[in-house]
Amino acid sequence: MRIQVLGPLSAEVNGGSIVPTARKPRQILALLALYPGRVMPVPTLMEEIWGTALPQSALTTLQTYILQLRRRLGTAMGPGGPGGVKDVLVTRHGGYLLQIPPESVDVHEYESLVARGQSDFEQGDDESAAALLRAALALWQGPALVDVRAGPILEIEVMRLEESRLVAVERRIDVDLRLGRHTELLAELTELIARHPQHEGLHSQAMVALYRSGRQATALDVYRRLRGRLIEDLGVEPSPQLQRLHQAMLAVDPALDVQAGPKRGSTFDLYAV
Numbered sequence: 001m002r003i004q005v006l007g008p009l010s011a012e013v014n015g016g017s018i019v020p021t022a023r024k025p026r027q028i029l030a031l032l033a034l035y036p037g038r039v040m041p042v043p044t045l046m047e048e049i050w051g052t053a054l055p056q057s058a059l060t061t062l063q064t065y066i067l068q069l070r071r072r073l074g075t076a077m078g079p080g081g082p083g084g085v086k087d088v089l090v091t092r093h094g095g096y097l098l099q100i101p102p103e104s105v106d107v108h109e110y111e112s113l114v115a116r117g118q119s120d121f122e123q124g125d126d127e128s129a130a131a132l133l134r135a136a137l138a139l140w141q142g143p144a145l146v147d148v149r150a151g152p153i154l155e156i157e158v159m160r161l162e163e164s165r166l167v168a169v170e171r172r173i174d175v176d177l178r179l180g181r182h183t184e185l186l187a188e189l190t191e192l193i194a195r196h197p198q199h200e201g202l203h204s205q206a207m208v209a210l211y212r213s214g215r216q217a218t219a220l221d222v223y224r225r226l227r228g229r230l231i232e233d234l235g236v237e238p239s240p241q242l243q244r245l246h247q248a249m250l251a252v253d254p255a256l257d258v259q260a261g262p263k264r265g266s267t268f269d270l271y272a273v
Contacts, residue, residue, distance in 0.1 A: 012076070039095040114136045198233065206222050
């Protein structure tokens with residue numbers, strides 16, 4: 001079995017899709033896929049499907065959805081498949097689980113690559129960190145579970161994954177800046193700060209990339225526009241490290257032309273205390 005959740009939901013067995021078309025069974029499959037080999041309690045599955053407004057027939061209906069998933073799984077496995085359907089979509093006391101290896105699901109491969117990339121980043125192995133983080137981000141085929149109508153549980157999971165993706169992007173850009181790829185980053189960072197207009201880390205990266213590309217005035221304008229938004233929307237000034245980065249650019253600080261501080265530091269922390 002191969003399952004993808006980093007984009008549209010996809011689950012294939014022997015080349016055949018087992019993804020149901022109905023909304024609620026899709027939610028169940030998606031939630032089970034995020035935690036392969038772990039029991040998903042019945043109350044959690046019910047909350048995902050119905051929220052707090054449980055129908056009287058909730059348990060029976062949930063069992064029907066599980067049966068529908070098993071039928072699709074059985075069709076894809078065929079009569080010659082090893083083991084039985086109930087050995088894959090397993091009933092346990094109080095819940096259900098997908099008995100498949102974690103590496104069968106793309107999110108677990110993604111998280112492993114990110115962890116390795118982060119480790120190499122902290123150790124100063126920038127080339128390896130960049131390659132691992134790029135490989136992790138290449139697994140994404142769109143927003144997580146983009147074609148699944150998420151309930152309260154999946155909604156939290158999707159938010160977690162999207163935040164992880166943004167952090168991985170930010171870390172990969174840190175590595176690229178340390179490797180001197182500032183000019184190549186300009187188009188990507190322009191899009192990112194437009195999508196995340198209050199994200200100070202991304203703005204600090206855009207400022208540094210522009211400054212190192214000989215565009216000091218544009219870098220300062222990025223700070224000016226961010227400061228205006230933060231004051232207008234939140235009533236706060238930019239963080240102290242971003243203010244110090246701004247001052248360093250005004251002063252043409254030579255430290256901006258090379259990596260300052262510890263090798264493992266992020267761009268946002270170039271001027272952290």
